[in-house]
Amino acid sequence: MNGLRGLLRAHRILASVAGVVVLSLVVVGAALFQPWRLFTSSSLDEALPAAPVSASSGSSNDPAAVASPTPATPAPPELVPTTPVILSSGTFLSQEHETTGAARLLKLPDGSHLLRLENLASSDGPDVKVWLSSLEAGGDWFKYRSGRYVDLGAIKATHGNQNYAIPTGTDITGLTSVVLWCDRFSVAFGSAPLT
Template sequence: MKTTLTIISLALALVSCQQETVPVQTNTATTPVETVMMMNPSSFDATGQTLLYQGTFESAVHPTSGTVRVYEDKDKKRTLVFENFKTDAGPDLRIYLAEDKSVSNFIQVTNEVKNGNSSVAIPANANLQKQNYVLIWCKQFSVLFGAAQLK
């Protein structure tokens, strides 16, 4: 009986993530070091910036696709640039940088996830040598939608 209730609870949590049709978007997240912000994708200009890493999203519990690139400008400010990105809508979606897909040693980049092309500033305290996975994470239900490894 206990096993059946656990399975039903997990199934309801996954269905809740799937049935949400409007992404929850709130004010930009803050980290202890700085405020991060979503930038207008049409305003991002890679001219004069160095491409540090890139990766391709792979689906986890939900279909997720697209590419992500990390650029650094002359002032050492880094930006995550999402291209042709697509994932399912869900409640409480976040973008994390983590050491693996299991959310080890993660840092939250933002609590806004947008389909299409977009960019977001990377917090200065992110260590991309170690935190080289970009995760699309449903915080409310602890569900990984998809991930890209930065190489």
């Protein structure tokens, strides 16, 4: 009888230890993979940045400005674009996850650069970033880490229109694609060529 009790007690201890190990694995796996993100999405609709209004245009209420002499011939206005210029663009290709929409590399009137994602639709995931890459869009996504890339930060939403400022001083020559990159698992959700 004592042998049977000892055997039952040993099984309870083993079952308790196994239960704790299984529960720990489930918690760690959930934290790492975040499986609930398969069922979540978010949406954002950012407008393009507005062009600044010139301080010299329009009338002034400053009396000194009115009293100052005006030149006989006004200087011709500088030819500065007032809307963003599209430098390159492309349509997203699905890779590890279904991804649609377009990417546009823009030069803003102030000379800065911006990446705009339009009508984006992709999946949610842990640690998804927006990259500009020197490698061709599509194909084997293992390649993206081996090329030159600029990390523009975490994706703002899985759906919609989004703007990503490109850091001042970034050399954008040779950056030929946009990649939605899951940094945690080193996979590309989708990519778009910039042509």
